[in-house]
Amino acid sequence: MATDQLSITFSALADPTRRAILARLTRGEATVKELAAPFAMSGPAVSKHLRVLERAGLITRGREAQWRPCKLEATPLKEVAQWADDYRRFWDTSFSQLDAYLDELQTKENSK
């Protein structure tokens, strides 16, 4: 079981219901009951998804009220997006550099 933040975030995002919940929360805080409304799903089933999202740091839940409103936390998403960008840039850059380097090696080879 992977425990690093990226794996946890990816796992949390892998489920369509959880993505829909996050999409709903971009419009503002909501209660479990409000979040459950669009799904053919019981309160406890939705609560289970919320615990996964909470563990991944993607949402926080109010402490004070019994209905504990859920709120989106964007930081892990930003980290994932940043990581994605860096990853792509890493290999794009490397492959372009390899094109150039192979040219250079072959030019040296040919001029011997």
Next chain:
Amino acid sequence: MTPAPAVGTTDYQWPTDTEFVYTRVFDAPAKLVYDAWTKPEHMVNWLGFEGDTMKVPVMDVRPGGDFRWEFYRGDSDELQVVIYGTYSEVREPEFLANTEIMEFGGMTTPSTDCTLTFSSEDGKTKVTGTVVYPDAESAKGARESGMTTGMDVGFDRLDALFAGRKS
């Protein structure tokens, strides 16, 4: 079969729910491309971000052998990226199989099973890389999280994620 991409572009596919495949053609013989990928004196000349310094403390290219590649920002001692794993199959100059973990930005990928195939085509070399995720869930997370709508945090970029090479 889709035709091989031209030199300078990378093609990518998700053939199954845990597997990602990329293809890129290099204008050089297979032996040279293989050497560029496996010999530290060549690797440090192309792998990594522009301007970074690459160090290869471990590169034991044989079945059961480990590798560790470290990338430092500029000439500093600030470690930016680490890629490490273990080779399981080595057939010079055509095939490599290994596990691979990549760390950067304080994050770590799940351990993936990777292969690299170098095949000669008209004096050029087609490199086919496969990356297999430990489970459908983490692959799906990497692949599909970009489909969420309503996010304003660059979710759309996630699809390009591990598929990444296409710009």
